[in-house]
Amino acid sequence: MAVSQTTLNRIKAAPISSVIEATGAALKRIGREYLTQCIWHEDKNPSLTVSDDKGFCYCHVCRKGGDSVDYIGQRLGLGWRDALQKTADLLSITVELVDEDPLAAARRRAEIDSARAALEADHQVFRANLKDPRAGRIRQILKDRGLTAEASKEFELGYSSQGFFSGRITVPIHDHHGKLVGFTGRATKEMPGKYKNSKDSALFNKKMLVFNEHRAKEAAHETESLIFVEGHLDVVSMWQAGIKNVVAAQGTGAPDPLVIQRLSRNLKTFILCFDGDAGGVKATEQFISVAGRLALEGKININVVTLPEGSDPDDMIRKGEDLRGLIANAPCWLDWLIDTWAASLSLDDAAAITDVEGKLKDLINGLSSKALRTHYIDKASRVLSSNDKEAAKLAKEWVSSAPVVRVKGWEPMTAWEARLRAEKRLVRLFVHRPELRQRLLPVMRQVQSPAIKWLWERLKELREVCDSDLTPHSAMAVVCVAEPHFMQQLRTIVQPTVHIDDSEGVLANLEDILERAVSFPANEPDPDQLLEGRDCRTVPGDGIVPGDSQQALF
Numbered sequence: 001m002a003v004s005q006t007t008l009n010r011i012k013a014a015p016i017s018s019v020i021e022a023t024g025a026a027l028k029r030i031g032r033e034y035l036t037q038c039i040w041h042e043d044k045n046p047s048l049t050v051s052d053d054k055g056f057c058y059c060h061v062c063r064k065g066g067d068s069v070d071y072i073g074q075r076l077g078l079g080w081r082d083a084l085q086k087t088a089d090l091l092s093i094t095v096e097l098v099d100e101d102p103l104a105a106a107r108r109r110a111e112i113d114s115a116r117a118a119l120e121a122d123h124q125v126f127r128a129n130l131k132d133p134r135a136g137r138i139r140q141i142l143k144d145r146g147l148t149a150e151a152s153k154e155f156e157l158g159y160s161s162q163g164f165f166s167g168r169i170t171v172p173i174h175d176h177h178g179k180l181v182g183f184t185g186r187a188t189k190e191m192p193g194k195y196k197n198s199k200d201s202a203l204f205n206k207k208m209l210v211f212n213e214h215r216a217k218e219a220a221h222e223t224e225s226l227i228f229v230e231g232h233l234d235v236v237s238m239w240q241a242g243i244k245n246v247v248a249a250q251g252t253g254a255p256d257p258l259v260i261q262r263l264s265r266n267l268k269t270f271i272l273c274f275d276g277d278a279g280g281v282k283a284t285e286q287f288i289s290v291a292g293r294l295a296l297e298g299k300i301n302i303n304v305v306t307l308p309e310g311s312d313p314d315d316m317i318r319k320g321e322d323l324r325g326l327i328a329n330a331p332c333w334l335d336w337l338i339d340t341w342a343a344s345l346s347l348d349d350a351a352a353i354t355d356v357e358g359k360l361k362d363l364i365n366g367l368s369s370k371a372l373r374t375h376y377i378d379k380a381s382r383v384l385s386s387n388d389k390e391a392a393k394l395a396k397e398w399v400s401s402a403p404v405v406r407v408k409g410w411e412p413m414t415a416w417e418a419r420l421r422a423e424k425r426l427v428r429l430f431v432h433r434p435e436l437r438q439r440l441l442p443v444m445r446q447v448q449s450p451a452i453k454w455l456w457e458r459l460k461e462l463r464e465v466c467d468s469d470l471t472p473h474s475a476m477a478v479v480c481v482a483e484p485h486f487m488q489q490l491r492t493i494v495q496p497t498v499h500i501d502d503s504e505g506v507l508a509n510l511e512d513i514l515e516r517a518v519s520f521p522a523n524e525p526d527p528d529q530l531l532e533g534r535d536c537r538t539v540p541g542d543g544i545v546p547g548d549s550q551q552a553l554f
């Protein structure tokens with residue numbers, strides 16, 4: 001069974017920085033990229049560059065690197081297939097398997113290559129068509145829309161006179177690396193479907209694509225915001241007007257949550273600027289249903305522009321309206337939702353009020369910031385009540401009944417994860433603090449992890465002749481001959497640079513953990529690799545740190 005192309009594409013579309021961060025590694029932002037400790041060599045200063053744009057990490061010292069699966073494979077000592085599974089788990093992606101023999105797989109790769117070549121060929125034809133003297137009417141349409149020759153050239157617009165996109169202006173669609181993957185055809189006369197997309201294929205997957213992402217990312221990073229509009233030609237005319245941090249969802253509905261997650265790594269605010277009609281409201285609600293979770297957790301802001309009834313961004317620019325002002329002053333999505341729902345609410349309709357109240361409670365109770373929660377409970381209560389007294393009562397009841405928000409994405413350590421950590425710390429102390437060895441000896445006999453047990457046997461051999469033979473240096477030599485899977489786990493124990501806390505509280509705590517009976521599950525990958533650095537992770541929101549107090553020691 002082979003891993004499906006869809007699964008591979010989904011993993012590729014996800015931000016590699018999230019994957020690396022999920023393993024507990026600390027990432028330092030440098031412009032649009034990150035720096036972290038290299039895992040391919042003993043790295044004292046972070047030298048691994050991580051780029052979400054390229055979906056790749058690379059070490060400038062040892063010249064190794066790879067994609068997220070390569071990283072996980074190296075970090076956890078896993079083969080490609082297991083590393084892929086682990087990466088998919090970290091991203092909550094289900095791995096789809098397809099029954100495919102090697103011949104069929106080779107055929108499929110050849111098909112992808114020929115599809116790319118065909119796209120390039122079509123692209124050249126479409127471009128030439130638009131320049132053809134017979135395409136005067138089409139060029140006039142673009143001119144009437146106010147599109148400059150410069151914009152047409154930048155976006156490589158074309159025209160298709162026959163075939164799948166017959167009678168349509170063609171807009172090339174690129175993936176986030178800037179590779180051509182398909183087209184959108186814009187109708188030039190009355191015909192069914194204003195926009196028509198290339199058919200979904202191994203190359204073209206609407207949900208995973210955002211039109212203009214590769215051009216907009218520089219400006220989005222500078223302004224820390226990205227504007228979403230509905231139409232591809234709206235993107236072009238805004239770009240022409242100097243608003244360059246702008247993209248369009250490919251097809252109706254919001255992009256895949258993974259795409260939203262990737263985009264949110266490099267900016268703070270999404271600004272939704274959809275058409276001023278029922279379709280625009282629906283598109284806004286769809287986007288919020290996908291991205292709202294990140295906003296509730298305080299990871300991103302979503303602001304919503306309301307355009308005048310019947311207008312799209314292109315109309316606004318052509319009429320000389322203050323689109324920039326509307327964008328700059330767009331309210332937060334929760335204000336927009338409360339106002340939108342309130343506008344359609346009749347205070348005589350008890351059933352409708354209960355319905356809206358339920359929806360608002362679900363949303364507002366999920367806010368991780370207490371201050372924001374109080375603010376919105378107050379606002380929503382006023383909308384749902386007919387007078388101030390009633391509103392105050394509702395708000396008071398709401399606050400007292402709202403559940404405490406737990407920060408998501410953080411799982412407390414299991415008992416055996418805690419134990420493995422303790423065992424590692426114990427050996428570390430044993431190696432680096434000879435004066436503690438007598439005290440630690442009885443506890444050392446209780447280690448259970450196969451890697452640590454193996455190391456302990458070797459360390460005992462070293463000490464057989466003379467205790468002073470056991471030094472961090474000699475322990476390092478032992479670790480160097482361990483099999484790769486053990487070496488990966490043991491490396492951090494003997495590193496001379498590692499910080500060692502040998503205070504009384506830590507020792508007592510280690511002894512306590514080691515005395516508890518916990519059995520190691522068989523065939524588990526080493527969770528410690530995933531836990532490294534967890535202690536220094538900041539907790540967003542109200543700062544509620546889950547887990548019990550003993551974990552603070554790790």
Ligand SMILES: [Zn+2]
Pocket residue numbers: 038039040041043047059060061062063064
């Ligand atoms: Zn390196």
